[in-house]
Amino acid sequence: MNDFSSSEVIDLDIPDSEAWNDFALAQGWSDGMPLVMPTEAAVARFTAAARGDNQTFAPISPRQVVPTLASLAANAVMAGCKPEYFPVVLAALRGVLSPEYNLHGTLATTHPCAPMIMVSGPLRQALDINCGSNCFGQGWRANATIGRALELILLNVGGARPGVMDRSTQGSPAKFSFCFGENEEVSPWAPYHVRRGFAATDSVVTVMSGEAPHNINDHGSTTAEGVLTTICESIAQPGSNLIYGKGPYVLVLGPEHAETLHRDGWTIEALREEVFRRARVHISRVSKENRESYASTGRHPDGDWYPMSPTVEDIHIVVAGGPGKHSAYIPSFGGTAVCSVRVALPA
Amino acid sequence: MRIINPSFGVMPAGSEVLASGAVDWLKDPIVLFSNSKPNARELLDGLKAKLATIRGIDNIGYAQKNSASQAAPAETLAEVAQSYRIALLALAD
Numbered sequence: 001m002n003d004f005s006s007s008e009v010i011d012l013d014i015p016d017s018e019a020w021n022d023f024a025l026a027q028g029w030s031d032g033m034p035l036v037m038p039t040e041a042a043v044a045r046f047t048a049a050a051r052g053d054n055q056t057f058a059p060i061s062p063r064q065v066v067p068t069l070a071s072l073a074a075n076a077v078m079a080g081c082k083p084e085y086f087p088v089v090l091a092a093l094r095g096v097l098s099p100e101y102n103l104h105g106t107l108a109t110t111h112p113c114a115p116m117i118m119v120s121g122p123l124r125q126a127l128d129i130n131c132g133s134n135c136f137g138q139g140w141r142a143n144a145t146i147g148r149a150l151e152l153i154l155l156n157v158g159g160a161r162p163g164v165m166d167r168s169t170q171g172s173p174a175k176f177s178f179c180f181g182e183n184e185e186v187s188p189w190a191p192y193h194v195r196r197g198f199a200a201t202d203s204v205v206t207v208m209s210g211e212a213p214h215n216i217n218d219h220g221s222t223t224a225e226g227v228l229t230t231i232c233e234s235i236a237q238p239g240s241n242l243i244y245g246k247g248p249y250v251l252v253l254g255p256e257h258a259e260t261l262h263r264d265g266w267t268i269e270a271l272r273e274e275v276f277r278r279a280r281v282h283i284s285r286v287s288k289e290n291r292e293s294y295a296s297t298g299r300h301p302d303g304d305w306y307p308m309s310p311t312v313e314d315i316h317i318v319v320a321g322g323p324g325k326h327s328a329y330i331p332s333f334g335g336t337a338v339c340s341v342r343v344a345l346p347a
Numbered sequence: 348m349r350i351i352n353p354s355f356g357v358m359p360a361g362s363e364v365l366a367s368g369a370v371d372w373l374k375d376p377i378v379l380f381s382n383s384k385p386n387a388r389e390l391l392d393g394l395k396a397k398l399a400t401i402r403g404i405d406n407i408g409y410a411q412k413n414s415a416s417q418a419a420p421a422e423t424l425a426e427v428a429q430s431y432r433i434a435l436l437a438l439a440d
Contacts, residue, residue, distance in 0.1 A: 067355075157356050
């Protein structure tokens with residue numbers, strides 16, 4: 001491995017893509033999958049696409065260096081992005097650099113958290129970001145490469161090397177890429193970014209340091225009460241970081257569950273209150289040692305129950321996915337925040 | 348072939364490392380700093396017991412972060428820097 005840390009441009013004698021990938025892997029630049037070569041010409045196309053975003057970036061943890069637009073673009077090129085995805089990648093980066101996101105803690109932890117990226121607004125369709133069937137899965141270039149680009153930036157500029165500064169005990173498939181779109185077209189409620197105060201015409205990236213999605217299967221319930229029972233009991237897990245980390249989580253309702261809840265009169269605000277009240281772990285499900293450990297750091301149950309979020313406002317509800325009776329729960333790292341950033345596009 | 352270095356970044360202004368001078372491990376004040384994870388205190392207590400076999404421990408103190416998942420507050424770090432010459436960190440988990 002050579003030390004290129006002080007060189008923004010590197011001259012390479014690389015005969016083919018196989019040799020390039022061997023080289024990149026040896027430098028520690030790879031997530032293990034093949035990378036596109038970040039040539040000067042390719043990077044220039046990406047930086048040109050980011051002309052609407054001309055603010056400087058904060059240092060990236062844990063290495064604490066300030067990136068250049070070119071070094072960020074190089075990672076987006078390597079991830080396989082199209083140039084027009086780059087403003088979304090930059091908005092996601094700005095989100096994770098928000099102080100309340102606690103990037104250093106989320107990267108250095110043993111917890112298997114990864115930056116969840118959710119895109120709301122018109123860019124979802126313009127960039128073909130999957131919001132429907134299999135939205136957390138494979139098959140869409142935008143979903144796969146936008147999330148991958150952010151991960152590569154955190155690896156290469158931030159220095160979050162697995163087993164070195166990224167201390168995750170087991171890691172997560174979400175650490176390869178974790179990007180999806182909100183399915184605004186089938187949601188019975190206002191889009192998430194509008195509920196957070198953005199204009200409907202804005203495109204907004206929301207990030208949270210989260211686990212990979214946990215499935216919530218409920219094929220049998222035909223009422224909101226039934227669906228809510230399954231959702232709340234699925235969220236209430238004693239092994240979750242949230243039981244003592246006390247942070248936010250995202251509930252991603254599948255369109256069919258959302259429709260049942262809406263049909264029976266539930267608003268987003270009422271759902272958040274209800275989930276906050278019911279998604280709790282009884283003390284009988286928590287070991288004596290853990291209860292003592294939580295108490296030693298000031299974490300006490302509310303009566304006989306441990307709540308899964310500090311406040312109602314820490315519960316974020318969106319609609320995504322396609323047909324089927326499934327929803328998903330995305331618990332956060334705990335000591336983090338859900339941060340939304342408007343995508344800055346060229347005028 | 349010329350490529351752009353994907354790991355390139357520049358050090359932020361004001362991040363220069365300041366020399367603190369030599370320390371005297373047998374006399375200088377030491378802070379035993381916990382990352383607030385379970386067993387950190389036990390590690391630090393063990394360290395203090397070891398230090399007691401080679402030096403006085405009157406000027407050895409403890410400090411910890413407010414939360415295991417958050418960075419130590421700036422005021423905690425300033426207070427530690429003001430009061431001690433050596434910091435030993437316990438990274439328990």
